[in-house]
Amino acid sequence: AQKVTQAQTEISVVEKEDVTLDCVYETRDTTYYLFWYKQPPSGELVFLIRRNSFDEQNEISGRYSWNFQKSTSSFNFTITASQVVDSAVYFCALDIMNRDDKIIFGKGTRLHILP
Amino acid sequence: GAGVSQSPRYKVAKRGQDVALRCDPISGHVSLFWYQQALGQGPEFLTYFQNEAQLDKSGLPSDRFFAERPEGSVSTLKIQRTQQEDSAVYLCASQSRSGPEAFFGQGTRLTVV
Numbered sequence: 142a143q144k145v146t147q148a149q150t151e152i153s154v155v156e157k158e159d160v161t162l163d164c165v166y167e168t169r170d171t172t173y174y175l176f177w178y179k180q181p182p183s184g185e186l187v188f189l190i191r192r193n194s195f196d197e198q199n200e201i202s203g204r205y206s207w208n209f210q211k212s213t214s215s216f217n218f219t220i221t222a223s224q225v226v227d228s229a230v231y232f233c234a235l236d237i238m239n240r241d242d243k244i245i246f247g248k249g250t251r252l253h254i255l256p
Numbered sequence: 257g258a259g260v261s262q263s264p265r266y267k268v269a270k271r272g273q274d275v276a277l278r279c280d281p282i283s284g285h286v287s288l289f290w291y292q293q294a295l296g297q298g299p300e301f302l303t304y305f306q307n308e309a310q311l312d313k314s315g316l317p318s319d320r321f322f323a324e325r326p327e328g329s330v331s332t333l334k335i336q337r338t339q340q341e342d343s344a345v346y347l348c349a350s351q352s353r354s355g356p357e358a359f360f361g362q363g364t365r366l367t368v369v
Contacts, residue, residue, distance in 0.1 A: 145298075174356045184345060186299070186360035232298055236356050243289065243312065244349075244358055246298035 143168045145235050145247035153253040154223055162218045162250045164233030172238040175209065175216045180230040180249070192216065194238070228254045258282075260361035262348050268367045269338045277333045277364045281350030289358060290323055290333050291347040299347055305331060338368045
């Protein structure tokens with residue numbers, strides 16, 4: 142069975158601080174995708190990034206960076222120099238490759254950036 | 257359209273009423289998913305279509321829930337005889353052939369009173 146765990150239910154940081162959102166996943170499949178989505182108050186889930194299981198290179202996009210480590214089954218997300226607009230719920234998710242199947246989501250981490 | 261469109265955005269139903277929720281996926285997207293998101297939780301899978309074929313409906317919580325996509329484009333999620341535990345946000349997502357990421361609509365917030 143597949144599972145995604147986001148242990149941090151809620152995080153508050155002051156603007157301009159760095160913050161890391163943790164994600165741990167479980168699967169017996171060897172090929173899979175991992176995702177991060179952002180859900181602002183408007184409700185829409187916004188796709189942020191996809192990583193393939195065979196590509197462990199970390200990725201940086203502006204203030205966002207992702208650290209994928211297969212050895213610990215983790216896919217953590219760091220926001221550098223946080224801004225109030227980063228306030229949202231963030232979801233980590235897992236999808237098994239080559240299977241017409243559902244994306245499995247964690248329960249999400251609610252991030253508050255305080256001005 | 258430019259993104260996934262869902263209607264209505266908000267729906268209040270009296271317990272026992274039937275409701276129908278609509279999803280317009282991104283044009284050309286073959287796959288379509290419905291998810292249910294309870295307050296404070298992550299989205300939970302309900303059902304999946306590839307074109308007009310419903311390939312997986314294992315997440316539908318009861319036989320009161322029914323989904324269709326007759327022409328392989330617009331989809332409707334119908335809930336019969338609504339109950340209070342059906343109150344949630346219902347999210348629709350579509351997916352192209354070229355990538356596994358799914359693109360979501362803004363959801364329909366259903367409140368059963």
